[in-house]
Amino acid sequence: MKTAVDAGVAQYAQLASVLRHQIAQGEIPAGSRLPTVAELAEAHGVARITARQAYGVLAREGLVHSARGRGTFVADAPTQRGAGLDAHLRAAINDPAAAELRIDLIEQQRRQPLPADLLGPFKPCASYDMVKKRHIHQGEPFCLIEMHVDSSVRALFPRGAEKRHKIAWLINQHAPGRLHEVQQTLSVAPADLPLSRALDCPFGTPVLQMTRRVLDRQGQVVLAGRFWYRGDRFVMDQSIPFDVWLHHPGMVIPDYHRGP
Structure with a gap:
């Protein structure tokens, strides 16, 4: 159920935000293999297309990348707000x-x-x-x-x-x-x-x-x-x-x- 905080925010954007926060805080370390789309969808109770869209958002931001046949991984040097700017x-x-x-x-x-x-x-x-x-x-x-x-x-x-x-x-x-x-x-x-x-x-x-x-x-x-x-x-x-x-x-x- 949506709360007043996330009302009106697309599910994929909410999921991307959760993963982004975990990456930024080091809860998911650089280089880590992320769950498959199916695993992510099941863990968060969302449709697979929602999980796939969330990964797409993070990929466009340079936070994750996918390797065919191997899965989705956190970038080796993910963007950290402010601290990582050259x-x-x-x-x-x-x-x-x-x-x-x-x-x-x-x-x-x-x-x-x-x-x-x-x-x-x-x-x-x-x-x-x-x-x-x-x-x-x-x-x-x-x-x-x-x-x-x-x-x-x-x-x-x-x-x-x-x-x-x-x-x-x-x-x-x-x-x-x-x-x-x-x-x-x-x-x-x-x-x-x-x-x-x-x-x-x-x-x-x-x-x-x-x-x-x-x-x-x-x-x-x-x-x-x-x-x-x-x-x-x-x-x-x-x-x-x-x-x-x-x-x-x-x-x-x-x-x-x-x-x-």
Whole structure:
């Protein structure tokens, strides 16, 4: 019987989720032979086609592979959320100056107001340019971004620069000293259909959502955006001195209700 937690989730997706968790936690070690489709179906009380579909999901994610006549096995180096990301992808995510990524521009709009939820209690600039883009590493998308940047600052960028560099890096290069404070909020939600298509990930798999605004010293929002990261291709690297974390909690948990 389905509970309120799994109501509406396809059986194969539920089964894939159980196996994914067991692999991630090391309960099923790398290289292990998994049950046959018939064995898996019987163990979990589902149809064989459901078991076969669950294995198909995990195979597409690179977690398992099948060998004809031998069975289905856990990959030798299964993807671990965050921990298994190579150094180049970690840099592509965390380094504003990262060069080892491809940037696909999806949509651009000029001189728009900043959405109210991104402005918060802070001062707006006169207008913003919206850039919707996708970040890709080694042929795989890992992030969908909707970015809003002060139109007067974006006018300083060389033509086409957003296809080669991250916007925060461009602002620092062409309007040095303008960026003063970064605020961001992270949450996790299942991928809906547009996100699963944009990020090339299964429907309903975890996606990290980040909202970020960057202020200048006058409390104006110079840059603000929404980010959606594939859950299996995200890790945030941070190093915060303990005394800063202890005595200045606003650096980790900003007070979004304060005014400029």
